[in-house]
Amino acid sequence: MFTATIANSGSRLTGPLLGPDGRELARGLRLVVGAPDAQVAVTSAEVETPGAVRTVVKVQGTVVSRETELLRFIVRLTFFAGRPTLDITQTILFQDAAQDRVIKGLGLQLDRVLQGDLLNRRVSIAGDTAVYTEPVQSLYTRPFSADNPDYARQLAGLPVAETPGTEALFAVGRQNAVWADFRVTQESEDYFRLEKQTSARLLPVRMGKGHRAQGLLYAGEPDGGVAVTLRGFWQKYPAALEVGGMDGDTATFTAWSWAESVEPMDLRHYSDDCYVPSAYEGFDEMRSTPRA
Structure with a gap:
């Protein structure tokens, strides 16, 4: 409440x-x-x-x-x-x-203050058949790929902390990329894409795609977070759910009813003329407008 x-x-x-x-x-x-x-x-x-x-x-x-x-x-x-x-x-x-x-772009937006270690922040996005989850900074590294219970805790949303036996694991993990922005975009009725960025000014990395996303994005820390949903997500294409600033003190959540990451909403008509004599374009009284 x-x-x-x-x-x-x-x-x-x-x-x-x-x-x-x-x-x-x-x-x-x-x-x-x-x-x-x-x-x-x-x-x-x-x-x-x-x-x-x-x-x-x-x-x-x-x-x-x-x-x-x-x-x-x-x-x-x-x-x-x-x-x-x-x-x-x-x-x-x-x-x-x-x-x-x-x-x-057209959407609703809010901010949430973040606290704690980057290793203890994560983002989850519901696709069509599964949920994609990734820590903002992952402890998964090449030297520690075989047995890494702390990485499993990250994916489960549980807190991790360095111990006398995990100094090397944490030292290497803190050299991993820090992912600040995550997004799911439903580009059409049968295609969505998942992306992440280290910075809004740099190239987005594609980490997945599918047909019809379920329209849910969660981001937070072990003590809580924010879940944003958009009902009828794939039917509302080009829609998107996005979180930015996960590497800083404040995360920004956006539910895009028209995604900023796709072609703009172009409300211009294709012609200044009316073509009623050629059997289309409605009625003379309505003229040629995007609504006619």
Whole structure:
């Protein structure tokens, strides 16, 4: 169970998400839009469905790009008594100005503070037939590939610590790459890819692929973490789930309803003309628009 402050103005959908003991579980939820100079503004927030077991808060707002209203959004936040989960339903209403725009990425994002050793951080992503799990920094190395119980503990999400008998193992393991960013992208109805990066400015490494991912990404430490899911993930392509900054003090989780890592959402039409006489393009009254 957790609590959150929701304002009826500002750029964030919520304030920090706090646990029953007041500890910060995650920082404020925000909408991210890949458009030039995009500015997100919440215009209203209200309790739409009050209840002792289930409460729904409706948040509305706008996104302005270069002084033009690009889209409006409605986000419903559903809280359940006794459950440490937050259900989010997002509705995007494109305005007329969006018809001539290219939008590179559309999603929801939040941050979580990280603590502890890099060896004790891990990421898990649900594919189509299995779950891929990898430590941020692995203890699996060539000299210690045969018998390595500490690496097995890493994969199981259990803490590891150097002991008098494992100095060499940890010394070599700390020379492994540190993976900061992980992502699963559903590019089409029958193809997804898994990627990781040591830095956002460097080349992503492909570590897997499949048909229809289940749409779940978890990242955290032995004492807890954040799981992000997107219902109907493969049907919502090109969607993606991503975590970045696992090598630092704060991890950023993003649920992309339109993945930033694929071709942009191009809302321009292919022609300025209308082709009704040639038996397609709808009606004269509707003209030639992306919605017609």
